[in-house]
Amino acid sequence: MSVHSLNVKTGAEAALAQQFAALSPSEPRRAAFAAFERLGLPTRRDEAWHYTDLRARLTEVAALAPAPDAARLEAARAALDVLPRLGGMRLVLVDGRWAPVLCDAPPSGLTVVPTPDAPEPDEAVVALNIAFAEGALRIGLPPGESSVEIVHLDGPGAIFSRLEVFVPARARATVVERFEGATGETQRNAVTILGLGESARCDWTTLIADDAALHLETRRARLAGEAALNDFALISGGALVRRQLDVGHQAASAKIALSGLSLLDGTRHADTTLTLRHAAPLGQSREYFRHIVADAASGVYQGKVIVSPGAQKTDGAMKSQALLLSPTAQMNNKPELEIFADDVVCGHGATVGALDPQQIFYLLSRGIPQREAEAMLLEAFGAEAIERVADETVADALRERLRAWLKGRAA
Amino acid sequence: MLNVKNLSVSIHGQPILDGLNLTVKAGEVAAIMGPNGSGKSTLSYVIAGKPEYEVTGGEVWLDGENLLELAPDERAAKGVFLAFQYPVEIPGVATMTFLKAALNAQRRARGEADLTTPDFMRAVRGAAASLKVDPDMLKRPVNVGFSGGEKKRVEILQMALLQPRLCVLDETDSGLDIDALRIVSEGVNALRDAGRAFLVITHYQRLLDHIKPDVVHVMSKGRIVKTGGPELALELEKNGYRDYSEAAA
Ligand SMILES: Nc1ncnc2c1ncn2[C@@H]1O[C@H](COP(=O)(O)OP(=O)(O)OP(=O)(O)O)[C@@H](O)[C@H]1O
Ligand SMILES: [Mg+2]
Numbered sequence: 288m289s290v291h292s293l294n295v296k297t298g299a300e301a302a303l304a305q306q307f308a309a310l311s312p313s314e315p316r317r318a319a320f321a322a323f324e325r326l327g328l329p330t331r332r333d334e335a336w337h338y339t340d341l342r343a344r345l346t347e348v349a350a351l352a353p354a355p356d357a358a359r360l361e362a363a364r365a366a367l368d369v370l371p372r373l374g375g376m377r378l379v380l381v382d383g384r385w386a387p388v389l390c391d392a393p394p395s396g397l398t399v400v401p402t403p404d405a406p407e408p409d410e411a412v413v414a415l416n417i418a419f420a421e422g423a424l425r426i427g428l429p430p431g432e433s434s435v436e437i438v439h440l441d442g443p444g445a446i447f448s449r450l451e452v453f454v455p456a457r458a459r460a461t462v463v464e465r466f467e468g469a470t471g472e473t474q475r476n477a478v479t480i481l482g483l484g485e486s487a488r489c490d491w492t493t494l495i496a497d498d499a500a501l502h503l504e505t506r507r508a509r510l511a512g513e514a515a516l517n518d519f520a521l522i523s524g525g526a527l528v529r530r531q532l533d534v535g536h537q538a539a540s541a542k543i544a545l546s547g548l549s550l551l552d553g554t555r556h557a558d559t560t561l562t563l564r565h566a567a568p569l570g571q572s573r574e575y576f577r578h579i580v581a582d583a584a585s586g587v588y589q590g591k592v593i594v595s596p597g598a599q600k601t602d603g604a605m606k607s608q609a610l611l612l613s614p615t616a617q618m619n620n621k622p623e624l625e626i627f628a629d630d631v632v633c634g635h636g637a638t639v640g641a642l643d644p645q646q647i648f649y650l651l652s653r654g655i656p657q658r659e660a661e662a663m664l665l666e667a668f669g670a671e672a673i674e675r676v677a678d679e680t681v682a683d684a685l686r687e688r689l690r691a692w693l694k695g696r697a698a
Numbered sequence: 699m700l701n702v703k704n705l706s707v708s709i710h711g712q713p714i715l716d717g718l719n720l721t722v723k724a725g726e727v728a729a730i731m732g733p734n735g736s737g738k739s740t741l742s743y744v745i746a747g748k749p750e751y752e753v754t755g756g757e758v759w760l761d762g763e764n765l766l767e768l769a770p771d772e773r774a775a776k777g778v779f780l781a782f783q784y785p786v787e788i789p790g791v792a793t794m795t796f797l798k799a800a801l802n803a804q805r806r807a808r809g810e811a812d813l814t815t816p817d818f819m820r821a822v823r824g825a826a827a828s829l830k831v832d833p834d835m836l837k838r839p840v841n842v843g844f845s846g847g848e849k850k851r852v853e854i855l856q857m858a859l860l861q862p863r864l865c866v867l868d869e870t871d872s873g874l875d876i877d878a879l880r881i882v883s884e885g886v887n888a889l890r891d892a893g894r895a896f897l898v899i900t901h902y903q904r905l906l907d908h909i910k911p912d913v914v915h916v917m918s919k920g921r922i923v924k925t926g927g928p929e930l931a932l933e934l935e936k937n938g939y940r941d942y943s944e945a946a947a
Pocket of ligand 2: 738868869
């Protein structure tokens with residue numbers, strides 16, 4: 288037999304085909320599914336998926352979550368009522384669908400409209416998103432200052448959502464995006480396409496604190512000249528989490544900061560894979576990721592910074608640091624630079640280590656028990672990543688999550 | 699109070715302490731002097747419970763407690779305190795947070811309630827004032843960017859706050875200027891008490907001018923090779939250790 292195994296559909300791929308056949312989708316969605324079928328689920332042979340073999344890991348496909356009915360929306364409202372706010376205008380998606388009845392009235396200048404438009408299905412996870420999501424939600428942020436909280440409130444089932452967000456020239460936007468409500472029966476595929484106009488600034492903080500069986504998140508961001516993006520993600524929940532970011536600038540002097548903190552325990556797995564494209568001169572990029580990996584959990588960081596021939600005077604620095612708390616915890620840390628311009632300053636550092644025994648002993652010698660001593664050092668380690676978050680209310684909420692996670696571990 | 703019996707300790711298979719015997723009584727200040735590398739810090743670490751040392755023989759008792767059977771934090775709760783020769787920097791942990799965690803952990807271990815924040819603040823401010831430590835410094839991360847002398851002062855501040863029964867001071871005088879030496883010594887003397895014992899490791903008589911020892915022990919090659927009164931320190935200052943290096947061999 289010489290049949291290449293990739294030519295045989297896995298159970299999950301077959302199930303996806305069946306699910307799709309039962310829909311009556313638009314032409315672009317059909318094209319996207321056809322693209323997915325050509326690509327198949329990504330495997331470790333795909334460089335970008337080397338440490339997260341989705342094809343092998345995705346053994347069962349959840350049924351598509353139905354559009355929320357009145358009862359579901361009421362339950363969602365109750366859940367939202369007890370969710371402390373972390374931003375200004377609250378925008379809610381329930382099971383992947385925009386739920387205008389649960390949203391705040393948008394402030395003037397802010398627009399939210401559904402759109403059937405879709406990006407090129409150039410990658411399997413994005414192709415699946417286009418095929419299954421019922422269009423995208425287009426959010427136009429207003430000029431001037433704005434603050435938006437996007438809540439994804441998800442129940443069981445396969446959930447697809449796509450956002451297209453644009454921050455106009457010179458505007459300053461603070462966005463908090465939270466994934467809430469998911470359980471071991473949730474498989475999520477969320478795509479965000481973000482555009483920043485000239486001299487716009489966006490602080491975007493993502494919180495993944497619920498416990499989806501599968502959390503696939505794709506972020507594409509393009510910056511105009513002198514725009515600034517400060518993106519942070521806290522991953523403290525989810526059995527299998529994959530965040531893939533593709534961020535770049537086509538015009539000069541953009542500033543890009545991508546950072547995050549992953550808190551992993553049990554057998555959880557979180558993969559952050561990013562590509563940063565400097566395609567114009569004078570760009571600045573800072574990646575700063577920290578990972579705490581306990582038990583038999585595993586973390587992945589792959590960061591690739593590409594500096595195109597025209598991107599002179601690029602200033603890039605990438606750092607990814609992991610602490611392993613047990614002999615069975617794993618971290619794959621892979622920073623990469625691809626530099627095709629000669630006048631650039633780019634550096635990277637990646638470390639994987641353990642807590643410092645000298646520091647632990649010092650704390651113990653003062654009577655602080657082992658678990659508490661570890662928690663103090665871990666909180667300090669995580670807090671240093673959270674420092675990248677500009678909004679103090681959001682940063683406080685992140686620190687609170689970090690403490691809660693550490694406490695849960697100690698219990 | 700402290701009873702070290704025939705203690706032998708190795709690190710990475712290399713013997714450092716070799717059948718060491720030492721008794722320190724309640725209310726006593728005992729000084730230990732000895733050449734570099736003779737094992738003074740090792741002894742202090744083993745009393746405090748540092749894990750990388752392997753105890754190959756002997757016992758360490760604090761009153762009725764077999765210290766070698768206790769974890770370092772349990773020893774601290776029983777009243778053991780080590781002022782480190784090289785205090786450890788802990789980035790990201792504010793000194794105040796650390797002090798409060800230590801104090802309350804020890805109280806909990808003894809079945810006492812946590813201190814209220816105002817009571818804690820009062821205690822810290824008092825200790826800081828008597829040791830002339832700027833309270834603003836305590837907002838900074840533990841020992842990070844502290845000068846050598848500041849680190850030593852904050853060690854003694856911790857000791858004053860935690861009120862241990864057995865205080866082991868490992869070269870607390872090194873790095874202190876003349877005024878700081880006096881302030882720190884006064885801090886130590888203020889803690890002298892019939893229920894408390896001190897083991898003061900030093901190379902210099904000048905500390906013992908301020909903290910007057912009851913007993914002076916000379917350590918060489920992992921053993922106590924001579925014990926005497928305060929005059930022994932003066933004699934060492936004059937003659938050095940040459941008489942004792944042979945004694946241990
Ligand atoms: N962690 C360690 N690893 C390797 N060797 C060690 C370690 N700790 C101590 N030693 C060795 O043990 C011996 C005793 O060291 P120790 O620090 O106890 O001496 P000391 O009497 O305190 O010296 P000093 O007066 O210089 O402070 C030295 O030879 C030292 O190199
Ligand atoms: Mg020493």
